[in-house]
Amino acid sequence: MSILEASGLQKIYFSRFGASRVEALKSVTFSVEEGEYVAIMGESGSGKTTLLNILAALDRPTGGVVLLDGRDLSTVKESQAAAFRRSNLGFVFQEFNLLDTFSIEDNIYLPLVLAGKNHRDMQGLLMPIAARLGIVEILKKYPYEVSGGQKQRAAVARAMITSPRLILADEPTGALDSRSTDELLRLFTEVNRLGQTILMVTHSVKAASSAGRVLFIRDGEVFHQLYRGTDTDEQFYQKISDTLTLLATGGGKQ
């Protein structure tokens, strides 16, 4: 069954006195199946971030419905949104969003502490994940002491530690060098193979080519989608690249 279903999502921003309106999302419809690894691609300003915020219950759509595990997100009360995010979603951001007042370990624990878990259980959850992500050595360090790649892996650990239904990643490779990027994408693929559902927003072809399916958004609508099928990363990369060229040079609308 689908973990996530978005249908007819629309988001309109008004300027302060309603003088002008901007339609960030026109009508977005797609679904994500359990265990899928989906990338959403689009140019800057295509509405990617708006979409992600709506999926994360950080923002509400003007129209349309989002179902997570069959539950309508608009029925989640504002006051419960945070707890809902905490228990169902894991986040990975471009700028890592680690708190500089916490050590890496404590940063990863944050969602668990907020959920009221006791410390012994937390440790049991942390160690396997930290080992898989290769961050055991830096657990006691502070964010300012480690590299960008390590920070992002810590952020991934924080996203995974609650065993969320869905990991949402917003340009996770945006602030990483090419080696760290490769490493992170390899991790995502590996985690996905173990059954974790991932939805990634990106405009990096490289990042998208590691996914199992790529959705293209243009002007607030899903314009196209590609399945990997049996392609290798390189072949998939070429296809995505071609599609983007088509998009950029103004291929006719569906």
Add this chain to the structure above:
Amino acid sequence: MSLGFYPKLAMDGIRKNRRMYVPYLLTCAGMAAMFYILAFLCDSPAMQSLPGAVSLGIMLRLGTGVIAVFACIFLFYTNSFLMRRRKKEFGLYNILGMSKRNLARVLFWETLISAALSLAAGLAVGVAFSKLAELVLVRLALGDIGYSLSVSPASLVFTAAVFGVIFLLILLNSLRQVRFSGALALLQSEQAGERPPKGNALLGLAGLALLGGAYYIAVTIDDPLSALTWFFLAVLMVIVATYVIMISGSVVFCRFLQSRKSYYYKPNHFVSTASMRFRMKRNGAGLASICVLATMVLVMLSSTTSLYFGTESALLERYPRGINVTVRPRTDMGALGTETVAAVRGKILDTAESFGAKPANILDYRAATVYAQLDGGDITTFSAENSVSFTAGCVVVFTDLDDYNAMTGEGETLGPDEVLAYMSRWGGVPSELRINGERTLRVKREAADFAKDGDSAASIIPTMTVVVSDLDEFIESFPLFRNYVGVWSWHYGFDTGLDAAGDRALFSVLVSGLRDDAEAAGISTNTTCRSTNRADFYTLYGGFLFLGITLSVVFVFAAVLIIYYKQISEGYEDEKRFGIMQKVGMMKREIRKSINSQLLTVFFLPLGLAVCHLAFAFPMIRKLLMLFNLTNSGIFLATTGISLAVFAVFYTLVYKITSNAYYNIVSGAKRE
């Protein structure tokens, strides 16, 4: 363009940063106003006309000095907040092609404009309130004053000059900072990465030990003179300890909490403990300053108000009777015969009668006084061979049983080597008196406090009064006066039943009358009058109170500003964190609760510590006030309580206002 380019840029800078600049300018203005008012009062004719104007003048000049030094330190401190925020802007200008020289010109204009604005406002306020201050001061000193407003040009120039120098120093410091940092460093100065504060456990413990030591001194000291000598050391220790504890100790404490996993990994404690650790490192010094300022304000307010409201009782202590005459022989060892005494007594009564006075509450006794060192019951009299330690010094007054019985109405009898005794002001009466190890007197019981002529109140060392069965015989039989310095005296005091003016008239005639006869009789006289001295007392204590209030206002100003800047700068820092926490799944309410608890802790920690300081300082200050003849501890307790209550209410008010400013900044993050 009516303004030049640089002044315009500077004006823009000030306007854009008004959240930081306005409080800074207000502080400058406030300090300048206070400074002008004190400088104005030093030269004010109304002040000069007060009795005791000289000591009051010295006090006020001291006050201006304190304000000048404090203003300098404090404006530097607040300017550093400004510079931290402005550096980014300067970095941008630098990258856009302005040279350091151009930046210096912008800075110069900024300083000039802020100096001009704040000085103009400060002096205007100062002039407006100087009359009020003069009225308050003169009223406190019970003087009379007209209502015409005057401006002292000299004080205006003086104030402008002092603050001009301070602004110049600030400018030089800012220039230095811009000069020695590159464009990128300027641009990123606000977000330099921060390592987690370690906090030095040893230093924290040292701070605690220091504080404990100071508290121990304050609590265990039991005589006012030692209190006076130790007070400043104790104050210094407390100040240093406060800074060390706030900066290092608090971080160590947070680390300790973090190491207790079952406590730390709880939703309520997790975020607050970790951020407190960082917060305390950044704010330790600020919080310690707030604490020290709060303590100073509380101590000053409570002690000066209690002194002022205790003026009348201090006056009564010092001058128990309306008129008091003390007669001593011209030569140290000379005796004072009863005929001489009778002659002077007659003269006094005649004079009193001629003014229509009805002498009542009469004090009349002879005494022989020695200065000695008192150690338990051992009295070692002062002589050329053995000098007396200042703090253990004591005045020993021997009086006659007949005088005692006559004055108290008791029918006491004493055997040989039996005496009555009492201690004035502080200390207890021993059961035996061993004089120079030669003679032992048994104290039959504690005597009534009959020989209260105010001399003991004027002395800074305690007085022991010893009643012997026959004074002449006692002195004769005992080689006290032959070998040691001792002075005979006769004390006469009475209430006149006249009004203050009558008292003063009688007093001036009496003084000159007694002086005329004194030389022929081979005596010297010392006459005091409570009414004439009342004005002196009120000038002195009123001056204390005035200065206490003025400096309190300045210090409170400073404390409020530190709090404000602390909240604002923390707001900017927490803005981003607030956003992250929300994304990670913290509810707004949770965040707000956590921030609230941190703010509250950080805010009331200094007040709590200040109250603690005050509590421990209380016994010490109470003893110091004894030196000023304030023996009524009730007054001091009451004024301390009231000062504390007023300060706490004010402090809470400031907290409410500044935390709103904080939330306004932080809530900018919630739209993300």
